[in-house]
Amino acid sequence: MKFDVSRELYQRACRTCPGGIHSNVRKAWHPHPMYYDHGRGSRVWDADGNEFIDYVLARGPLLLGHSPQPVIEAVKRELDRGLMYAGQHELEIAASEKICSLVPCAEMERFAGSGSEAVHGAIRLARAMTGRMKVLRFEGHYHGWFDNEFWNYAPPLETAGPRESPRPLPASKGMSVAEGEHLVICPWNDLALVDATFERHRGEIAAVLTEAIMCNTAGIMPRPGFLEGLRELCTKDGALLIFDEVITGFRVSLGGAQGYFGVTPDLATFAKGMAGGFPVSGIAGRRQYMEAFGDGTVTHSGTYNSSGPNMAATLAAMEMLSADDGALLKHAHAMGQRLMEGIREAGGRLGKDVHIRGVPAVFHVSFNDREEIVDYRTSLARDAAAYDRFWLALQERGIRTVPGGLWFVSTAHTPQDVDQTLAAIGEAMKTV
Ligand SMILES: Cc1ncc(COP(=O)(O)O)c(C=O)c1O
Known part of the structure; x- marks a missing residue:
């Protein structure tokens, strides 16, 4: 995957905008802060034309996917x-x-x-x-x-x-x-x-x-x-x-x-x-x-x-x-549930120590927890470097997630998205 356009935009942005970003939480991306062009439903395209299934969803607001x-x-x-x-x-x-x-x-x-x-x-x-x-x-x-x-x-x-x-x-x-x-x-x-x-x-x-x-x-x-x-x-x-x-x-x-x-x-x-x-x-x-x-x-x-x-x-x-007794939200939860189970299964297959916390529409993945994670201090017992490798390997396979482990799922994600994501996870997990 190439990020040349994104890198050029980043360098240009840095001349007029501190850090090239307009919110400090956006700095933690590899290989540099990324620039995006457009989004539709569960997918987003970056400035280089790379397509991603998006589990960042603007860090939450796109519960209904891009441009509902x-x-x-x-x-x-x-x-x-x-x-x-x-x-x-x-x-x-x-x-x-x-x-x-x-x-x-x-x-x-x-x-x-x-x-x-x-x-x-x-x-x-x-x-x-x-x-x-x-x-x-x-x-x-x-x-x-x-x-x-x-x-x-x-x-x-x-x-x-x-x-x-x-x-x-x-x-x-x-x-x-x-x-x-x-x-x-x-x-x-x-x-x-x-x-x-x-x-x-x-x-x-x-x-x-x-x-x-x-x-x-x-x-x-x-x-x-x-x-x-x-x-x-x-x-x-x-x-x-x-x-x-x-x-x-x-x-x-x-x-x-x-x-x-x-x-x-x-x-x-x-x-x-x-x-x-x-x-x-x-x-x-x-x-x-x-x-x-x-x-x-x-x-x-x-x-x-x-x-x-x-x-x-x-x-x-x-x-x-709220239409149809919350049918859309139920769908998002069902997609999230399949993902959570699929990630666990992939970990089991490959003998990796995977931990998943949260609920299907917003959950967190970590590896090699050294103790049970129940608060901020115990949260430091997770293997951040292993997750970083996994995160990067996913990005290279067209799956965009929040650095650090959080996954947002939207009402726009489809079973096909989930299948494609799980296939990428099977590969990315080998880097853990
Ligand atoms: C739980 C929680 N509260 C407050 C905020 C701040 O919201 P905003 O970034 O819209 O100011 C955030 C942002 O991530 C959040 O996650």
């Missing part, structure tokens, strides 16, 4: 009518109603533009509603890049502090370290430690903020009872439980991870997967808290929030996903 036609048509219709009004329009009501009908915690909902914005809004709301400042959150969780979000994502162990009480560590230079005074960090999946932490900070914690599945670190699932335990501890202490469903929303189930696990948070954030790839996010939650955005007690604003085309995309995506 009903979404594109709805957006086109709206583009001709008007873009935005600094005022209200009916589509945003319909989109909000749809979300509230699907998501268990969503008695009310507000739109924003990105996942980071939505999490920022939820944290502010929780602090305002409880009159407390501390946020309890977990090592290895990614909640966005803002100063109150980008903490303890992948901390070096030399500076991370003891497992039982990790130090708050900003993940970028230039962040306001003052936020660290208000953060309490725990390892994930250890309810006894969370309980003890609540004990130490009785009446001080505004919110527990968590991904309900650790999609951003090794696809780690919650231990049985962990999310239920967080729910109970929050209720007991008067803290709000926030699920960051930016990845899991509408993907893990139509009701998100909260629908999947049957645990209802007070607030939840959504983004990827809710608008067929258009830049839309949402904060949803219980009426008693969300009303504070409405009466002006707590500010949530945004010039671009709920623009006409974005709302058309949201409504069209929601209608596609």
Whole structure:
């Protein structure tokens, strides 16, 4: 496979754009950041004309595949009518109603533009509603890049502090370290430690903020009872439980991870997967808290929030996903299930030590885990170099996946895609 055009574009981009990329998470690609030309359904073509079956899906937003036609048509219709009004329009009501009908915690909902914005809004709301400042959150969780979000994502162990009480560590230079005074960090999946932490900070914690599945670190699932335990501890202490469903929303189930696990948070954030790839996010939650955005007690604003085309995309995506009792999402899960099983089988055939975590529409693959992976620190026990070789061998065979192990599956993937992918996996696995 040749990447000459991509390399030339990268060199050109570097002259006017730092690093040649417009989001720092896009740098970790081989042989250099890649440039793409177009996508359709489950496939994407790069600038050199190489074709890939795409399991990156823009890191989640393309739950319906590339350019889903009903979404594109709805957006086109709206583009001709008007873009935005600094005022209200009916589509945003319909989109909000749809979300509230699907998501268990969503008695009310507000739109924003990105996942980071939505999490920022939820944290502010929780602090305002409880009159407390501390946020309890977990090592290895990614909640966005803002100063109150980008903490303890992948901390070096030399500076991370003891497992039982990790130090708050900003993940970028230039962040306001003052936020660290208000953060309490725990390892994930250890309810006894969370309980003890609540004990130490009785009446001080505004919110527990968590991904309900650790999609951003090794696809780690919650231990049985962990999310239920967080729910109970929050209720007991008067803290709000926030699920960051930016990845899991509408993907893990139509009701998100909260629908999947049957645990209802007070607030939840959504983004990827809710608008067929258009830049839309949402904060949803219980009426008693969300009303504070409405009466002006707590500010949530945004010039671009709920623009006409974005709302058309949201409504069209929601209608596609929920039609026929969620048939499209069931299909994506069936495709993911076949992939997970096929990867396991290929590993078995070749005598490789394969580990798969997550749910079929978003799962994680690793090799040679040295211990059971249940949280950020144990996630370091996987063989990153082996996965890197596997990842590269897949790319060379036309299969595009996220570096590091995460696989996103869309409603557009077909059984033929899966068969072709499994054939490539059989070959790529030999490099492990
Ligand atoms: C769980 C989670 N929360 C928040 C965000 C931030 O969303 P955005 O990149 O849209 O700002 C991400 C992005 O990957 C995410 O995975």
